[in-house]
Amino acid sequence: MRLSTRLFGQEYHFKSLYDVMAKANEEKSGDHLAGIAATTTKERIAAKEVLSNIKLKEFYENPAVPYDEDEVTRIIMDGLNLKIYEEIKEWTVGELREWLLKTETQDREIQWIRRGLTSEMISAVTKLMSNLDLIHGAKKIIVKAHCNTTIGGTGVLAARLQPNHTTDDPDGIMISLFEGLSYGVGDAVIGLNPVDDTVDSVIRVLNRFDEIKRKFEIPTQICVLAHVTTQMEAIKKGAPTDLIFQSIAGSQKGNEAFGISGEMIQEAYELGLTHGTGAGPNVMYFETGQGSELSSDAHHGIDQLTMEARCYGFAKKYCPFIVNTVVGFIGPEYLYDSKQVTRAGLEDHFMGKLHGLPMGVDVCYTNHMKADQNDLESLAVQLTAAGCNYFMGVPAGDDIMLNYQSTGYHDIQTLRETLNVKPIKEFEEWLEKHEIRKNGKLTEKAGDPSRFLK
Incomplete structure (x- = not known):
């Protein structure tokens, strides 16, 4: 070498x-x-x-963290298709890049080859790509998943409705939820980041979500983004849960900092399949973000892009419905400005899809970063062009609980109209039934949450 x-x-x-x-x-x-x-x-x-x-074989023979020392490495390596790996192991990283980007290479071929790629190989080829390469490469890759509805597919841009509240007040959450629905947001998932990570609080919010979903027959998924153990206990007590959430890292030590292990996630996955309310088979929701391993001193001296790729290698074992990188959330210590956030968003989206994950991006920034609303919107346009599965839908784009800036309800519809993409099919039909959307655009009745209070 x-x-x-x-x-x-x-x-x-x-x-x-x-x-x-x-x-x-x-x-x-x-x-x-x-x-x-x-x-x-x-x-x-x-x-x-x-x-x-x-050559690709060098990454197989030299994983970023030794096999015997790290559970994430073992999950990645044990999940590899060795027959496919043997056919491509003599390729160079440059040759893999050329193969992925050439016109003749189609999605079905990429679906085959990715089973022989480790996360380190995927990270390596990502480093050789320009931003446009990352957009073009990701656009080719079609990833679908099904919980209650099917996310992904050509021409689909979904959104997570994120009605966060500073005190987890069910009525305050409900008003934000209704407003989001009135703007056509919520087809990926209705998901709350809780202030109160207790079982009783999680059950209370899930019950309110389920009540609304059933009353208005909304074709979507519900989730409260508490720690996975809290959600599991809530499910065991009968709480209606379509998706089980957890933040994950690219090393065992990083996952331990989150209070999780592969065994715990496997248990949650099986619990979701047997006692969750999602139809499945995809019942998990993961979030990632470049820099999380360094922030917990769990990066093993490895660059943050490679550690992020390993998150996706870990995630795919559990067949998630959605995965998203919260790309600008950790702060300028890890991604300094809009240029770095843009690059990271395109990288993460490409790597997630090449792993075979239904990938979304929380296009966001914190207020102490060198970024602004225009930067956020530019990245959202690029990711929509790249075939991103979903974004966040936050009231006015300003999360009052997490204190960061993300995509708002209006942004989602503007992206859909500008780039000719649609909500998830069942959800689009529901919007048309409620006269919120017609012929690909919002109607005059959109933006009025009072319709759900009458």
Whole structure:
């Protein structure tokens, strides 16, 4: 394995495979914080050149975290199709990139090859792609999943209705929920981030969600994004739960910081299938985000893009209905400005889909980042063009509980109209039945939540 190159009249030598991986990554403040980033643009280009000539088998033989030390590595490696891997292991990362992007390569072929790719291989090829490459590559990949309805597919842009409230007041949540529905949002999931992570509070909110879903016959999924153990206890006490949520990391140590393990997620998955209210077979909901492993000192000296890819390798074992990267939520320590957030959003979306996941993105930023509403909207347009499965729908785009900026109800409909994409089919029919949407556009009756209070 060659770990050096001569470029611009200068010799560049890299210490290891993952030194190459770190320095080939597009600039991220998190990698600088970890002390592993390229120090110059020339060094980054040199690392990309070296990376492009490394064979895929090197990543199989050298996982980012050793197999014996890390559960996430074992899940990724044990889930690999070795027959497919044997057919492609001599490819270089550059050759994989060319194959993925060429016109002749279609979704059915990508579905086949991804079963022979580890998360590290997917991270490596992502580092060689431009933003437009990531959009084009992701657009080719069609991923569908089914809980109560089917997410994904060509020309579909769904949205999670996120009616967060500062005190988890059921009536306050209900008003935000009705407003979101009146703007055509909520087909991916109606999902609340709770302030109170107790079983009783979660049961109370789930019961209100279920009551509304049943009363108005809304074709969607419901979820309260408490810790997975809280949700499991709520289900055991009879709470109606379509999807079970959990934030996940790309290393065992990172997952332990979240208070979870693979065994725990497997137990939740099986509980959702046997006692949840979702039709299935996809009953899990995961969230990720570049930098989470570094924030808990669980990155093992590996760059944040590679650790993010490993999140997706972990997630796919549990056949989730939706996965999303909360791309700008952790803060400028990990993604400094709008340029880095844009790059990370496109990277994460591409990597998730190449893993075979029904991928969404929380296009967002925190108020202490160098980003604004225009940056957020530009990324949302790019991701819609890339075939992103879903975004968030937050009242006015301003989450008053989590204190960050995301996509609002109006943004979702504007993206649908501008780029000619639609809600999930069953939900679109429900909107038309309630005269909220007609001929692909909102009607004059849209935006009036009082219709659900009469």
